[in-house]
Amino acid sequence: MKKNDCIAGCLFIALGLFIFTQTFTYPSLEKGHPGPDLFPNLLAILFIGFGLTLILKARKLFPKTEILSSTPKRISNAFFVIGIVAAYVIIVNRVGFLITSAILLFILMKKLGVTLFKSAITSILITLFINLLFSKILRVPLPYGILGW
Amino acid sequence: MEFIVQGLSLLFDPKVILVIIISAIYGLFVGAIPGLTATMATALLIPFTFFMDPVPALVSIVTMEAMAIFAGDIPAALVRIPGTPSSAAYTQDSFELTKQGKAEMVLGVDVVFSVIGGLIGALILMTAAPLLAEIAFKFTTFEYFWLATMGLSVTVMVSRGSQLKGALSLFLGLFFSTIGVDITLGFPRFTFGSVELLNGINFIPAMIGLFGVSEVFRSVMHGELAYPIAKVQAGKIFKGMGRLCKRFKLNILRSGLLGTFIGILPGAGADIAAWIAYALSKRGSKEPEKYGSGSIEAIVDAGTANNSCLAGAWIPALVFGIPGDSITAILIGVLFMKGLRPGPLIFERQPEILYAVYLSFILANLLMIPFGYLAIKSSSQMLRAPRNILMPAILIFCIVGSFAINNTVFDVGVMLVMGILGYCLEANGFPVAPVVLGIVLGPIVEKNFMMSMIKTDWDVTQFFTRPISAILCIVTLLIWFFPLIIALFQKVKPSHPKGRASKME
Numbered sequence A: 001m002k003k004n005d006c007i008a009g010c011l012f013i014a015l016g017l018f019i020f021t022q023t024f025t026y027p028s029l030e031k032g033h034p035g036p037d038l039f040p041n042l043l044a045i046l047f048i049g050f051g052l053t054l055i056l057k058a059r060k061l062f063p064k065t066e067i068l069s070s071t072p073k074r075i076s077n078a079f080f081v082i083g084i085v086a087a088y089v090i091i092v093n094r095v096g097f098l099i100t101s102a103i104l105l106f107i108l109m110k111k112l113g114v115t116l117f118k119s120a121i122t123s124i125l126i127t128l129f130i131n132l133l134f135s136k137i138l139r140v141p142l143p144y145g146i147l148g149w
Numbered sequence B: 001m002e003f004i005v006q007g008l009s010l011l012f013d014p015k016v017i018l019v020i021i022i023s024a025i026y027g028l029f030v031g032a033i034p035g036l037t038a039t040m041a042t043a044l045l046i047p048f049t050f051f052m053d054p055v056p057a058l059v060s061i062v063t064m065e066a067m068a069i070f071a072g073d074i075p076a077a078l079v080r081i082p083g084t085p086s087s088a089a090y091t092q093d094s095f096e097l098t099k100q101g102k103a104e105m106v107l108g109v110d111v112v113f114s115v116i117g118g119l120i121g122a123l124i125l126m127t128a129a130p131l132l133a134e135i136a137f138k139f140t141t142f143e144y145f146w147l148a149t150m151g152l153s154v155t156v157m158v159s160r161g162s163q164l165k166g167a168l169s170l171f172l173g174l175f176f177s178t179i180g181v182d183i184t185l186g187f188p189r190f191t192f193g194s195v196e197l198l199n200g201i202n203f204i205p206a207m208i209g210l211f212g213v214s215e216v217f218r219s220v221m222h223g224e225l226a227y228p229i230a231k232v233q234a235g236k237i238f239k240g241m242g243r244l245c246k247r248f249k250l251n252i253l254r255s256g257l258l259g260t261f262i263g264i265l266p267g268a269g270a271d272i273a274a275w276i277a278y279a280l281s282k283r284g285s286k287e288p289e290k291y292g293s294g295s296i297e298a299i300v301d302a303g304t305a306n307n308s309c310l311a312g313a314w315i316p317a318l319v320f321g322i323p324g325d326s327i328t329a330i331l332i333g334v335l336f337m338k339g340l341r342p343g344p345l346i347f348e349r350q351p352e353i354l355y356a357v358y359l360s361f362i363l364a365n366l367l368m369i370p371f372g373y374l375a376i377k378s379s380s381q382m383l384r385a386p387r388n389i390l391m392p393a394i395l396i397f398c399i400v401g402s403f404a405i406n407n408t409v410f411d412v413g414v415m416l417v418m419g420i421l422g423y424c425l426e427a428n429g430f431p432v433a434p435v436v437l438g439i440v441l442g443p444i445v446e447k448n449f450m451m452s453m454i455k456t457d458w459d460v461t462q463f464f465t466r467p468i469s470a471i472l473c474i475v476t477l478l479i480w481f482f483p484l485i486i487a488l489f490q491k492v493k494p495s496h497p498k499g500r501a502s503k504m505e
Helices: A002-023 A038-059 A072-095 A097-111 A116-137 B002-011 B014-032 B038-050 B054-071 B073-079 B085-099 B103-136 B141-157 B163-178 B203-222 B241-247 B249-264 B270-284 B296-320 B326-337 B344-349 B351-377 B379-383 B387-406 B409-427 B433-455 B467-492 B497-504
Strands: none
Touching (some): A002 B163, A038 B163, A038 B433, A072 A097, A072 B409, A097 A116, A097 B387, B002 B014, B002 B054, B002 B351, B014 B054, B014 B379, B038 B054, B038 B203, B038 B326, B038 B387, B054 B073, B054 B296, B054 B326, B054 B351, B085 B103, B085 B296, B103 B241, B103 B249, B103 B296, B103 B344, B103 B351, B141 B296, B141 B433, B141 B467, B163 B409, B163 B433, B203 B387, B203 B409, B249 B296, B296 B326, B296 B344, B296 B351, B326 B433, B344 B351, B351 B379
8 A cells, every 4th residue: 555655645746736837827817816727726736735645644554445456367357448448439430339339348258258159149139238228219329330330 | 285296297107107117126236236336326327317308317316326225235134245335334234144044134124224214314305405495595606615615525524544535536526627618717727729628527427437437447357256145035024124113213213314414414425324323323222242243223223324315415416506425416417417407496496306306215215115125036146147247238338328428439538537547546545436526516616716706806704704604614614623623532531431442443
């Protein structure tokens, strides 16, 4: 916890300093009263103050938060999830919702250890269910790609 | 009376009934699965409610949250993992009783006292909200500023673990709320030339990311939880409940009132209500030694409190537009997006919608008896739902939901960033709920402060000299200095035997 708290504290201080660099150019209200910069600046001061306290306190003990064990394989799962979302964003408008969703669901389930047959069936069923829910019941258009799916 | 009839007619529309039933099943399922919280369920529900009329949208949230908070008790009793954080306070007691072969009784108590707690909360909501709305008419920007500041302070006060980290989470939320066009000059802040950010961070994808996607990350990183599930005979759960109700009638009243009050406090939710009710129950009990090793009294008290808290949280949300907990924080975001401004004006202009909400609380709690029974009956199947299929499904729901609101992939990006942030925060002991409250309360604090200042030509004294404003200011200051006061008090009175005993645990 100690090391992570120090890093978190530094990040918050950096955020505070960053806010200052941005608000520097903000205009003020008439008669020189603070305007759009007032709240961001106040937050910047708080980020820096509390960030420093966090670093100082990290030396003493904090109530230990539960850290669940994670193996490299599982950490790779997290990056996989990020990849899935990114892939969705990139291809959905070209390929359409039905194909994108079914394929990505299938890949993610396979990665998480579901059997081939189960992954195939459930990914198709979930996709059809979402399609029914959004485009038929709620009447929200989902992206349809070049194939019109 | 007229409004009650109108509210009932809104509620007994076949479409609304269908929405209630689906929301009930959804709430029970999400609540019963450890790790999936009621807040996450709300976040995932928003894209749907966004496309519904106001009444079914509100009713579905009410039903879902009531069911989810109850259903969180089921895995607490059967596998010793709370289904939602609100059941954490009495998980140990529930499981100990299950080990003693009393699973049926525990689950019966969970259903019955959740229902009673929920009904107490609903009755207080019905009576208190219109009365407070009268007072709310007198509120100006000064009072709203203090009210929102009070909400922010309570959020930090009650954050679990370290208050320092709670405060930092809150500041992050406040910072996110400053992104976009500012209210005084229309100056774009932190938009970096992006057109999408001019209107600020879109609230719905942000919520879905913070509560939905972060949970997917947590689950895929920490793997399957394998647990043996205790067997229950659902038919026996209601046996002897009448006797227990009689025996614990004072506990019910105390915890129901306490839970609702904690709900009303801006920023404190059902999990806090359960913990405080548990602590008070132990202090007032004739058998405090049983607490932690299977006390039915503890479950009665905490189980009543967490369900009564839900309706309580709607009071400040509807009357002032200040959220009582993280679920109502999401709710307020949704109401704003739908063009419904929570506040005293709703009470004058659309009272029938409010009555539909009140009545749906009562209906949802009554429905909890048959639905709760069914949920307990199918508990072992629900608890065996495979994570590695559930999580991909949740992820795709998150993506589609975030996309559907504005039909832009930019929002999916917001969702992903918030999901990563939510995961990193929680993994390092920073609570996520204050982030949401910051996002919702930030604009209220800033807008009311700036408007007050411009209105009075920067005369700060007005914040302290107006009567209601002064009272709210004192309360806020008391909250800030509460830890200090407690510390001083303990120094003056160091050897209080009871205080020491409770500290030992």
